[in-house]
Amino acid sequence: MDMQRPSGGSPAAFIVAGALLTVLALVAALGVYFVFLGGGSFLSRSGGGPTSPVSEQVEEQGISEPISDPPGVTGDEEDPVSDGPAEESDEEQEGPMAPPTTTDEPEGDFVSTYDEVSDGVVRVAVGMCGDYAGMGSGALVANDLVLTAAHVVQGYSSIQLQLGDQAVVGEVVGYSPGDDLALVSAERPLSGHIFEVSDERAPVGTPVAALGYPLSGPLSFSGPGTISTHDEPIEYGESGIAVPNAMRISTAINPGNSGGPLIDADGEIVGVVTGQRVESTGSAVPGYGYAVPSDLAAARVDDWRDTPEPLSAESCDFEEVEEDSVYDPSVLVTSIAEGPDVDAVTHVYYDYFDGINSSDYERAYAQRSERNQSSYSLEAFSEDQSTSVIEDVLILDVSGSGDTRSAVVTFLSWQAPKYVPEGESCAYWTVQYELTRGGPHGWVIDDAGGYDNKGGWDHCFAD
Template sequence: MARHRVALLNMTRVALVSALAVSLTGCIVIQQQAPENSGSKPSSSSAPTQSAVASQAAKTSAKQSPLTQENSAENTSWESTIATVKGGVAKISEVKCDGSGGNGTAFVIGERFVMTAAHVVEGASQISVEVGGQTFEGVTVGLDTENDLAVVRLDSRTNEYAFKFADGDPAVGSEVAVIGYPLNEDLSFTKGTVSGLNRSMYPGESGPGNFIQTDTSINPGNSGGPMINRRGEVVGVVSFSRLDPNQAGNVGTATDGLNFASGVSSALPAAKKWVGSPESGLMDTCDGVTNGSASTDDYSEAMPDEDAGNFFVDNTSNHPESENIRSTFDFMGKSINAGDYDSAFTAYSESLRSKLGSAAKWSEGLKTTQWMAMQIFDVESTSDSSALVKAALVTEQDSNDGYEGQTCSGWYMFYEMVVEDGYWLVDSANTFEHRGPKACSDL
């Protein structure tokens, strides 16, 4: 680590290629309107042995699920299950104060409530929910970024199918399916099997996590949708796909069959809590006062000005260690741009360096890569010596080294950082929601 310590203290400026002027934006903007009255608290489902989020619709709506635990999974076809539950799957869209945004999937859990993934709505100022041919305005009333879960309250009631939850996480090897709106396309259904349980969000994270691993196909836009068993019970909430960090640009490409959902053992208690006691202050008010969470899909501020000539890292986090973390990325990017891959490699933790093998092997796809600009949006402590960093990164590279032939790429990254020998080092690098970067030409 002596090399890293000396390099950090003696970083020099490196001339770079001309910088970009690009803007990554989302879609669908809608005016938020919080409901004046949340209405009556829903009551529990009528199924005697079925755990479910409270819903008055369970008592009154003919569209409430007829499936019960007495129905054998083996005797229920996927065709009939999907026909029963698909009416309760919603398309959810959000917009942030800067006009950026995106969309994902949600599912009805009560007359006035839908559940989705936290990263779909985190930092949103306006939320729109489309279900049953109607469009509702929504407000976030529950948010758990650690388990990637959220509940949104609708501005009026829906009578669409309200999902039931399974009593526990599915067994490894059991069949599951995902329903949602991948890539903003029409409602889609994919099925697969459970590959593992108690997985963590970040590779190498110590201790068991609350995520289910599956080989079920998941694409951007599926996030927040229900993962169900053959009976139609929710066993998880679709969250993310794992990326391989040992790829061009050093930020990863999607791996095959490594997809994850937040397990029902976390989702059900959260849903019950937020439906019973909705929280407030979770939406961005666009007046400079937020809920303390960074926007999760805002790339625009990471883009360099047209006259910028050097790689730079902009830091907008107020975390006390954010400047030290910024210095690590500044050093890493400038080292990559200078072709000093041995030095850049020391910005990784000992554990990640061991996984990647060697600087020579790691840098094979980086020979033409230039880091153009980065912005650190948020730093969250996960322990006294570790932190989660949310950042946007722009890279340029030859088409042979770029993701899907891209020569200019915009990435939204989650970095897990750890302290070793007194310095913040990268312990893992993953994208959230997006399987890869957006080509600058598509921005």
């Protein structure tokens, strides 16, 4: 699941309702691209999702909100999408073109249904080797099984399932890129609504709504819309992901909705969200969302319950990393700092945060000083970081002399709510790290605290 591929242009395109826009194949006869958006919605300064305070920090080199210790620092913790309306296409479009609606509150007959089923919609956070972490959606179909889209988990090195204040590790026990479906097993049971997956295909005209975490935001209701048509084939080129008989829906979907349930007014799953059509400008085409029909999903879930078809996690081997090969800090860490030690310090934080994301906790732990390790074992560190996904790392400043350095670093983290002061599962951090000599890159993390004696955490989804 590559981070950066050319985006290209064409009269229209299909995008998976995940994140990073990536061209996979050109269908010349149709004059369209099929494009793929990776494993869920990514939070970055240039992408969708909550507005990051990082840009202000870059300008001001400061912080205005107090924080406590960020995840991954100490061992004493306690238990591309348009932001506005889609532009109208100059091309003639076939099929229904009624503009979709996206709301955080359900309407009409869906109000009581939403209340009954919403606590069964799971955020799927995916770590990948040397890559950003992806965010998608899923639905509980058993207390330890989550139905989602195959492209959300493709290329994963770790999976965290987040449901309310619950966060558990997941592994793929069913994977079918041929119809963009996957089943994830939770390490321990989750408490929430268990969805029924209809084994019959809902007819055209059925009112439907999508539930999920678009743009990496909070749980949202999108709709109601309708099923517009059946049996539209979608192929995502080199990724191997395809939906040979997708159903088109008028319900609005966005990056992060991928894998989430499409429900009818009774709360039954009638589809699994997979993609959306966009213009070459990136603007969504109204009325052109796509879902995998529930009869296919129901059959897959039944088969995988009886005979699992696991997709093994990618093994991230970063031993003897070469500067010009595997190591590429730009995919995770950006630095605007200056000085002779910046490259080495950047390498430290790349290995530290990427090690956490890829579950290579030994590599991350090796970036900590012996003094720090003496009071915080590898086992405790690994347990504490098992729910963490780190994104959007920015090194603001590196200073110091002799055998010590200070680094001011901002980043975003997803983790079990108990690791954030106000029980948030997502937080922006600004941390002043103290480094000392040692480790594979010449410097290791010795201590951490609030920047400029203030600390620095902020809500991901501030009003």
